[in-house]
Amino acid sequence: MRLSPDEMIFWQHGFFKLNATIVFTWGIMLVLVIGSMLITRKLSMDFKRSRWQNLLEMVVIGIMKQIEEVGLKEPAKYIAFLGSLFLFVAMASLCTIIPGYEPPTGSLSTTAALALCVLIAVPLFGIEDRGLGGYLKTYTEPTIIMLPFNIISEVSRTLALAVRLFGNMMSGAMIIGILLSITPFLFPIVMTLLGLLTGMVQAYIFSILAAVYIAAAISSKKPKSTPVRADQNLKHKT
């Protein structure tokens, strides 16, 4: 039994390889980008608009509202990163209903890549907002003694992000795989449904946590209690 789609290699040439993780990621990317292109190609600025446009608008506005609720006052600035995170993880989970598909988020490489992106994006957004000095100063708050702990916190939460998503997605796929081999068909279907729910929740948690980290990085004036509490709540849920 494969634990990760990384192990399914279609082509390899030295260091370069084409495994199921990358192929399925491209598939998801194609679906998302081509779907967006098809819908946004004939966007209506008028009051009357297509159902697909309504769906996309609902998704985009929903994401923006979530970002705003976390504490980011200019959601349009962060929606490309955070929204893409959510849509990618959600689409990766949603596609588990397709037979033969393995979610790329079930690969630790993918979740690590996403977590690394968050790890890099958080200081970039922080520096953009407060300047290099201002951002670095946040590591020494409230005292210089907190500097190593803050750095450890930064690394550990990235690791937690990667492992949390990987663990949830991998376990879901794994359980379905095991159940398929030992039980009749009905029970794996129920588990697939549960896996869909778990996947959507994970997508939400991953993007919201990224938003919370960015919100914490960009402004020290904002009450930190709200993002921290959200972070803690989400951790409790998982």
Place this chain on the structure above:
Amino acid sequence: MPIDWFTVTAQAINFLVLVWLLRRFLYKPILKAIDAREKRIADELADAAAKQADAKKERDDYQQKNDEFDKQRAELLSQATDEANKEKQRLLGEAREAADTMSSDRMDALDKELKNLNQTITRRTQDEVFSVARKVLTDLADTFLEERATTVFIRQLRGMNGDAKSDLSKALKTSTDNAIVRSAFELPTEQQAEIQTAINETFSAEIDLKFETTPDLVSGIELTASGNKIAWSISDYLTSLEKGVGELLKVKPKAKPESKAKSQAEPLTS
């Protein structure tokens, strides 16, 4: 479970490409469409608010104009009513004047008619009187009216004295024209000769006379010369007769015009 760092790198690049593509093809167009719609809604709301304000202003203006119009209408109506009342009074006055004039004209016409009737009656009476007198004289006294009238006239002529006689004498003598003897009936030649003789003898002169017959003459015979006149008249008889007839006629003509005047005045006053 080892991490495949090539896959990690590839997935990170894949994700960044996905971010760029979605930003290019999803978020930007959708947010642009939403912004455009929101702007349009805001514009339309502002436009609606402006239109509402305009409408309210126009409604107020119209209300004000309507009030003014009502006021003007009331004033014009009042003015027209006053003018109509004045015109009514004027027309009524004119109608009354016209009715009075018509009534007056009618009364004049009635008076004229009455006079004409009186004249006709007088003439007829005169004719009848002459006719009756002629017949009575012929039957009873075996004499003619013309003879008797001439005799009376001559007696009256001869009986003249004083200023009247001298004035007439002077007029007859000094007048260049012929003296005129008028009679209501045609005088026979004998009577004309008698009158000529009587005048010549009375005024002791040869007077040239001209005889004329005038049926309208009330008196029987008259002599005129340069404004002086002597006449035998039956006017006294006729006057008493006329008085009697006049009283009889006055009762009927007076009653009729009053009733007619009333019937003409009624439609105007109603």
